[in-house]
Amino acid sequence: MQLVEEKLLAIINKESTLSEVARDLSITRQTLYTWKARYIRFGIDGLVKPRKKRTDTPHNKTAPEIAQLVINTTNTYWQDGVEAIADHLARLYNLSINPSTVYRILKREGIRYGENHPRTTKRWKLKLYSHQVPGYELQMDTKYPFGYKQGRVIYTIIDDATRWVYAYTYTTANASNTIDFLKRVQSQIPFPIQKIRTDQGKEFAAVVVRQYLAEQKIEHRLNTPYCPEENGKIERFHRTLSEKCVVGMYPRDSLDLLQYKLTLFLQYYNHHKRHRGLGMEGMTPVEKINSCLNWG
Numbered sequence: 553m554q555l556v557e558e559k560l561l562a563i564i565n566k567e568s569t570l571s572e573v574a575r576d577l578s579i580t581r582q583t584l585y586t587w588k589a590r591y592i593r594f595g596i597d598g599l600v601k602p603r604k605k606r607t608d609t610p611h612n613k614t615a616p617e618i619a620q621l622v623i624n625t626t627n628t629y630w631q632d633g634v635e636a637i638a639d640h641l642a643r644l645y646n647l648s649i650n651p652s653t654v655y656r657i658l659k660r661e662g663i664r665y666g667e668n669h670p671r672t673t674k675r676w677k678l679k680l681y682s683h684q685v686p687g688y689e690l691q692m693d694t695k696y697p698f699g700y701k702q703g704r705v706i707y708t709i710i711d712d713a714t715r716w717v718y719a720y721t722y723t724t725a726n727a728s729n730t731i732d733f734l735k736r737v738q739s740q741i742p743f744p745i746q747k748i749r750t751d752q753g754k755e756f757a758a759v760v761v762r763q764y765l766a767e768q769k770i771e772h773r774l775n776t777p778y779c780p781e782e783n784g785k786i787e788r789f790h791r792t793l794s795e796k797c798v799v800g801m802y803p804r805d806s807l808d809l810l811q812y813k814l815t816l817f818l819q820y821y822n823h824h825k826r827h828r829g830l831g832m833e834g835m836t837p838v839e840k841i842n843s844c845l846n847w848g
Contacts, residue, residue: 727758
């Protein structure tokens, strides 16, 4: 601003021409005429154009009641992102709201995404893949929700194409329970199983397990040792179990109670949780199954 004032004084005192100053400041002669007139009339304050303060409420601003509902839902599902929160609002309150609107509300109210909130960073990922046919490949694993010595293990399985999941609780992981779990899966799954992928745990690599799968004409593929990323979808489901289901379970609970809580969660996961992973396009597992069957 000091430089502009010096240039304007040079014009007024006829030490420089308008064309020279306009060229030096990289502005048009008309703009310079305007600046000169303001400076002569108001002084240096005339060169500072005051910003108009907005006093009206934007026409598209979210109603306070809806904004508070978004905040309350976020506090309840604090581990979910804006897309999942928008899904919860649609499921619980029949409220259709864009995830970007959820983001703006949370940022404006200081709930998330401000300067003082931690930011996520992009990490290197393996090349993603997703099968197109339900049952072409399922990933199976075990999860110990309370540690290896608490007498509780959850067998889990997920379909690669549709993300349909099933889980059952046992006291230990062994070949006998693996076969029992497979029979339960076959009675529940809504499409035929072609292949199952597991790690090289003894409960999966046992001879009786491989014989049973061969009798059922199900291909059994073992992962490369120490490569859990080959079972990435079931590992991600285990994280979801830890964050949204296991937190309400305790080692002292009976197997029946644990399985009851797990069954309620599976009902939500398969019928209501929308997935935005590769190939899912925001559908629930059941919607994806129906889509594949209709397409086929």
